[in-house]
Amino acid sequence: MVGADYNFPPYEFAGENGEPTGYTVELTKAIAEVMGVHVRFEMGNWQSVLEGLYSGRLDILQGIAYSDERAQNILFSSPHSIVNYSIFARKNSPSVDKVSQLKNKEVMIQNASIMHEYLLDNNIQAIIVPVKTHAEALRLLASGQHDYALTANSPSLYLSKEMKLNNIHAIASPIAGQRLGYGALPKNEELIALFNEGLAILKNTGKQQKIHEKWFGTLESAPFPWKKLGLYAASIIIALLLAISVIGIWNSMLRKEVEKRSYQLKAQQEQLIQADKMASLGVLVSGVAHEINNPTGLLMLNLPILKSAWEDALPYLAEHAKDDPNFSLAGLRFDRLSQELPYLLDEMDQSTLRIRNIVNDLKDFAREEPNEITQEVNINEVVSTAIRLVDTSIRNVTDDFEIHLDKRNAIIIGSAQRVEQVIINLIINACDALENRSNTIRITTTQSLDEKDVLIVIEDKGRGIDPANMLRLTDPFFTTKREQGGTGLGLSVSSAIIKAHHGKLAFDSELGKGTYVTVSFPVYKPSNAMEGTFTNTDYLESYIKK
Known part of the structure; x- marks a missing residue:
């Protein structure tokens, strides 16, 4: 439910038949189309729609101005307009x-x-x-x-012209432009993220600019010559008549072919929209990651120096504190500060590392197809290495861990490090899904019946996945673990890596019963490939015994 002012033209207003129309209405519909969501509008005076947002009757307002005071209770999107x-x-x-x-x-x-x-x-x-x-x-x-x-410029000019109010005019604009965007309550954080993503796509594809020109061009451009318009119209009509004749002939010849391919075209259109969305988001993510990396690097460089300086100064400060029991720094007594400051510095250091890890995830997500996909990779060895790296995480959540490795030792062409990253992400997700230590995690490698694909199956008997979330699992920034620090990039990055290796990722889950994740890669079978045994079998057998 989207709230809109019924009389704020040309941004949003009720049309001749009472239907919502205007720049922000059309922008909202375009975002809904590109993001695949359904929206309905409720129009009223501004006070009523603002109350509707606070009461929960409305999910989002499409034309709310930002202020620091409002931001204490409302989440804002990036601005789509500047209102003077x-x-x-x-x-x-x-x-x-x-x-x-x-x-x-x-x-x-x-x-x-x-x-x-x-x-x-x-x-x-x-x-x-x-x-x-x-x-x-x-x-x-x-x-x-x-x-x-004291009113907004564009709506006032629009309304003055419409109502023929010739005796009033703007005499001053002493207030800075106000950022107009989408606003929702904090509980609808994912909705704001969705509208932000859609708005970024429209900006990058130029569609937002076209919508803006449609609604604001008439306020800025000079009157169009009617005679010239008549000549253009006549030319266009003639061209249209010719085109209609040609289309009519072609239509009778191609109707059956169009019906046959209509479903295919629809599917391709959805893929193109998704591809465009991902491309636009990749550009944005690359810029954000670059901008964050620089200050993060400074923090990682300077925090150890601060910690070392504190440790060097501590004996002198302690000596001074003996002479002055009330000695304090930063408003805290020295005895308390000496206990708490190391923890504060450690927390800052850990937070900086988390920022760096998030930035690395962002860079992985935005990275194009890796150019190092040229190695011969033994899938069993990669799975074994991944298990060793997350050994502690597995042991912390379950007493029932199983491994079943295919003795055919399938080889693929790819990057061992990138495939290992995928397996680690999926194992960590399986660990997070368990609700008690009796729940099982089982990892299996096998091959398809025709032996053209190697399959990696990661099964957990955890809480399962809500069916409503299944289609969004690989969407960037979608996560059900936001409170636990999840960024929503793990599966997005994993999906991109798998696609770059010409593989597939599939999920099968049932609430309360668990989840099956299947990763498949094309098997590489060189003519001189030698049969052999898996070098890490001894480790895995000892792991199972433990």
Whole structure:
């Protein structure tokens, strides 16, 4: 449910038949289409839709201005517009250059709007006259009531032109532009993330700009010559008639072929939308990772120096504290600070490492097809190595761990390190899914019946996956473990690695019973391949016995 102001043109307003229309309405529909979600609109005066968001009746507002105060209770998307506000007055009214000059003046503003909050928060001491809409404020001003109106530029110009209000004009724009975007309550964090992603895609593909030009071009461009338009229209009509004739002939010849391929085209369109979404997101992620890496590097370099400096200074500070029992630093007594500061430094160090790991995940996600996929990789050896690396994680969650390795020792062409990264991610996910130590984790390597693919099956008897989440498992930033520090990049990166190796990733899960994850890769069978035994068998057998 999307909330919208019913009279804030050209951003959002009710059309002739009462249907939602305007720039933000069309933008929301475009985001819904590219992200594959369904939206419905509820329109009303601004105060009512804002109350609807706070009450939970509405999931998201599509045209809410950002402020630090609002951000304490509302999550905001990236801005899709910058709205400038001006002081409007009658043409014979005294000039006003600053907001402070509105003191003791009757100023009309839209009730509960960002300007309403601005006047109150900044103690302007104007006589505030709240109205429901911009149209009401401008109409009252033009009729001689009250002194000024503090309203948004584009809607005011649009409404003044529509209502033919010739005796009012903007006299000053003393307030910085306001960022307009999507807003939702914190419980709808995933919804804001979804709209953010869709907005980024529209920006990168140029569709947002086209929608913007459609709704704001008429306010900025000069009137189009009607005679010239008539000539263009006549030319277009003739061309259309010819095109319709040709299309009619072709349509009768190709109708059966079109019906045959319609389903295929629909599937391809969905793939193209997904590919475009991933490409746009990859560009954004690459930039973010680069920007975060630099300050993170400085933190990792400087924190050990700070820790060393503290350790060097500690004996001198302790000596001084003997002479002055009340000696304190940073508002804390020295005896307390000497105990807590090492923990603070360690926490900062660990947090910096976490930032670095997240950035590495982001870089892995944004990375194009690896160029090191040229090695002969023994799948059994990779699985064995991955198990050794996560040995502690496995032992911490289960007493029932099983390994079954195919004795055919399948070889693939790829990157052992990247495939190992996939197996580790999937094993960690299996560990996280277990609810008690009696739950089983089983890892199996085998081959398809035609021996063209090697299969890696990771099975857990854990809590299972909600069917509603199955289609989103490999979406970047989607995670059900946000509170435990999950970033939602593990399966996205793993999926990209598997695709780069021409493999496949499949999930089969049932709530309360567990999950099967199957990874398949094409088997490489060189003519001179030699049969052999798996070099890590002794380790695995000893692991199972333990």
